Amino acid sequence: MTFEQFSDGTSFLHRADPKGKLISTGVLSLVIALSQTRGTALLGFPLAFTLVLAARLSWSKLLRRLFIVNSFNLLLCLILPLTYTGGKTVSLIGINLSSTGFFLALLITVKSNAVILLFISLLATSTAAQLGHGLQQLRLSPKLCLLLLFSYRYIALIQQELFRLQRAAGLRCFQPKTNLHTYRTYSYMLGMMLVRSWNRAARVQQAMKLRGFSGQFYSLYDSGGMRKSDLLLSAVLLLAGAGLVVIEILSI
Amino acid sequence: MHISEGILSAPVLISGGVVAAIGTFIGLKKIDLEQIMPVALLSSAFFVAGLVHVPLGPGSVHLMLIGLLGVMLGWAAFPAILIALFLQALFFQFGGFAVLGVNTVTMSVPALCCYYLTRPWIDNRKTRPAASFIAGFLAILLASLLTACALALTDTGFTAAAQLIIAANVPVMIIEGCITMFTVGFLAKVQPEILHLEYA
Structure with missing residues (x-):
C-alpha cells in the first residue's frame, strides 16, 4: 500500500525545493485558518485551487480525498443550523434553523478545503523524505x-x-x-x-x-539549494499571503 | 479524534501550537540519540494502529492507543504523536497544518496524564490489568474532553457538538481500555523490557 499518492509527478511544484514550499504552506495555511472573514476564505480558495491545477494531479485521487474531508463538513452543515445557539434563526416547517450556524458551517467548509488543497498541492507533492531533509x-x-x-x-x-x-x-x-x-x-x-x-x-x-551513525543523514537527494524559480515561487506565495492579511484587516 | 482545518478560532490554534511546541521541546530533551529509534518505531506503530478498525455493533471504530503510548513513552509521547499526526496529515489530509498543534495537544496531554497517573500501578503485577484498563479509558476520556473544550472555546455555538463528541466516544473509551489492558498484559508476558522504556 502506498501512502503518498500525490508525490510523483512532473509539474514544477513537484520539482520545487521543499524548503520554499514548507515555508509558504506554513504561512498561507496559517493566514487562511486564522482568518475570520468571508472575503479572505473566498480568495484563499481560488489561490489553492490554482496551485492544485498547476500540480496536475490525478482528479480521481484528489476528489476521493476531498470527499472524505467534506463528508465531515456536510455533517457540520447539518448539525450546526440545528444546534447553534444565538444569532439569526429561520423557521422552516416548524423547526428553528440558525442561519448564523449555517453560514458558519459554509465558511468552515471553504476554509478547510482551501487549506487542504494548499497542503496537497504544496506539501503532498514532495515525499516525506524530501520534506524531512527540507x-x-x-x-x-x-x-x-x-x-x-x-x-x-x-x-x-x-x-x-x-x-x-x-x-x-x-x-x-x-x-x-x-x-x-x-x-x-x-x-x-x-x-x-x-x-x-x-x-x-x-x-x-x-x-x-x-556504521558510525552520529545523528545526521547525508542525503543523495540534493535539491541544489534554492534556485531562482524556487525563490520566485516562494515570493509569489508569500506576497499572496500578505495580500490575504491586508484583505482580512480591511474587512474586519 | 482529529479536529479538521478551518474550525477553530485564532486564540485556540495559537495556544495549542505553543503548548505543543513546549511539550515537544521537553520530550525531545528527554530522548538521546540511542532512543530515537524505538520512539520512531512506536510513532509509526501508533500511525498504523490508527488504521486498524475494530468492530463495534454494526459499525467500527479506529484505534488510537493514546493511553498505551503515554504509558510507554511519557514525555516522549509529544514528539511521537506530533510526527504521527504530521504524516497522517501528509498522507490522508486528516487535520492539517494549522491545527497540528491543537491536535497534538489533545492527544499528548492525555498520554502524559496516563503516564503519571497509572504508570506506578502498571509496574505492579497485581494492579497491572486494572491500571492499564484505566490508562486506555482515561486517555480517550481526556482526549475527547480536550477536543470538546477546544471547540467550545472557539464558539459557544459549538457546545452541543462538543457534548456530542464526548457522548459518542464513551464506547470507544471502553474498547480502548480493553485493548490497552490486553496489550499491556501481552507485552508483560512476551517482552517485558518494552514496558520499561520511559523517557519522562
Missing part, C-alpha cells in the same frame, strides 16, 4: 527530523507485519465481532506488532552504530 535544512530540531524520517521509513514495514498477522488470523477463521474475544485477539496482534517493531528498532540501531 526541515533539517531549515534548522528544525535534528532529533525531530530524524524521528520523522525513521517513522516514515518504517510505517509501510510495520503495516505489512500487521497485515501478515491479520492474514494468519483470517486463515484460522477469525471473524471480528463485537465481543471480548475479538478485542483480545486484536490486542495480541497489536502487541506482536509492537514486539516486532521493537526488535527491528534494536537491530537497526545496532547496524547504524556499527
